[in-house]
Amino acid sequence: MPDLTDILILLALNLLLWTPLLILKHPIFIVTERLPRLRGDFPAGVSWLFLVFVRKGFDSAELRRHEEVHFRQWRRYSPLVMGALYLGSSLYWLIRTRSLWGAYWHNRFEVEARKAP
Numbered sequence: 001m002p003d004l005t006d007i008l009i010l011l012a013l014n015l016l017l018w019t020p021l022l023i024l025k026h027p028i029f030i031v032t033e034r035l036p037r038l039r040g041d042f043p044a045g046v047s048w049l050f051l052v053f054v055r056k057g058f059d060s061a062e063l064r065r066h067e068e069v070h071f072r073q074w075r076r077y078s079p080l081v082m083g084a085l086y087l088g089s090s091l092y093w094l095i096r097t098r099s100l101w102g103a104y105w106h107n108r109f110e111v112e113a114r115k116a117p
Contacts, residue, residue: 010080017079020050027052027071031059039101049074069113085109 027050035046035055044058047070054063074082086109094103104110 014078014080017049018075021071021075021079024050027067029054029059029064029067031056047071047074049079065116066113069116070109073109073112082109 027047029052031054033056035043035053041055041058043055045052045054045063045067047067050071052064052067052071054067076082077085086107089107089109090103093106094100097103097106
């Protein structure tokens with residue numbers, strides 16, 4: 001059972017990670033060849049807090065809009081809550097679809113990001 005010190009440390013860590021999200025208006029995009037491939041050329045981009053890693057040759061306005069949605073999601077929910085919600089949605093869909101691809105495709109945060117205009 002976590003004590004008060006554990007809870008305060010988690011809250012401080014959350015605030016520390018959340019601060020750049022609240023200050024920045026847009027994520028920082030980093031184009032790289034070092035993004036691991038999970039399936040073919042997937043993923044083309046990965047969002048983590050205020051950083052977005054984009055596979056070289058796959059940078060596009062559509063991908064940037066998608067990743068901007070993830071940036072706003074991190075900002076909206078905070079790092080710890082967003083991480084837990086994303087994982088929870090992935091686990092739910094992994095159980096329902098019995099597929100890692102299905103877990104990604106149906107994840108509510110990915111569905112929202114794909115709807116980006």
